[in-house]
Amino acid sequence: MSFWEYLSSRHQQLLADAYQHASAVFQCMVVATVLGVLIGIVTYRTEWAASLATVTTSTLLTIPSLAMIGLLIPLVGLGVAPTVIALTLYGLLPIVRNAIVGLRGVDASLVDAARGIGMSRPARLVRIELPLAWPPILTGIRISTQMLMGIAAIAAYASGPGLGNEIFRGIGSLGSKNALNQVLAGTLGIVILALLFDAAYVLIGRLTISRGIRA
Numbered sequence: 001m002s003f004w005e006y007l008s009s010r011h012q013q014l015l016a017d018a019y020q021h022a023s024a025v026f027q028c029m030v031v032a033t034v035l036g037v038l039i040g041i042v043t044y045r046t047e048w049a050a051s052l053a054t055v056t057t058s059t060l061l062t063i064p065s066l067a068m069i070g071l072l073i074p075l076v077g078l079g080v081a082p083t084v085i086a087l088t089l090y091g092l093l094p095i096v097r098n099a100i101v102g103l104r105g106v107d108a109s110l111v112d113a114a115r116g117i118g119m120s121r122p123a124r125l126v127r128i129e130l131p132l133a134w135p136p137i138l139t140g141i142r143i144s145t146q147m148l149m150g151i152a153a154i155a156a157y158a159s160g161p162g163l164g165n166e167i168f169r170g171i172g173s174l175g176s177k178n179a180l181n182q183v184l185a186g187t188l189g190i191v192i193l194a195l196l197f198d199a200a201y202v203l204i205g206r207l208t209i210s211r212g213i214r215a
Contacts, residue, residue, distance in 0.1 A: 021162030040099025098140030102133030
């Protein structure tokens with residue numbers, strides 16, 4: 001069976017796996033973004049706290065994905081739970097690091113001017129600092145998403161959702177007539193999803209970043 005024939009015969013299952021893969025990555029990125037930005041907000045003013053946040057999230061990223069999921073299975077079981085936890089933890093580093101860099105890069109004179117006209121600290125954060133720090137934060141989100149697209153394939157090891165199931169089935173049946181088709185379909189599906197997500201982030205950047213900041 002040719003690759004195109006395989007796609008034609010399995011398109012419904014592949015679309016379902018692709019949807020589950022994209023949904024898992026998207027949901028984990030939402031959680032990782034909220035946590036990462038909050039960690040950045042809490043730590044960016046203090047050198048030791050920022051260093052601790054960066055080192056901790058960097059350490060998490062050094063744990064092999066199979067090992068991470070393997071360690072989580074006894075705690076939370078198989079399926080979606082270990083996938084969500086692992087992907088969220090892996091997605092933190094670029095967001096935390098870029099949030100700290102972005103917030104520290106805000107012109108101090110702008111913050112002082114906002115303070116001078118009576119803005120409270122939360123108001124300065126929401127109306128001045130976070131909008132100016134948004135471009136590097138969005139870059140961190142893009143980097144995290146690209147990483148998680150590939151890492152999410154390992155979720156199949158824990159009976160998780162996504163295109164990794166297609167890849168693992170192919171690897172587990174090497175030598176059969178459709179083994180290569182399965183691995184190729186899963187891999188290409190992940191690449192296409194990564195490109196679609198990245199295009200969406202480019203659009204979000206154009207809609208949410210003012211021309212003055214982009215320039």
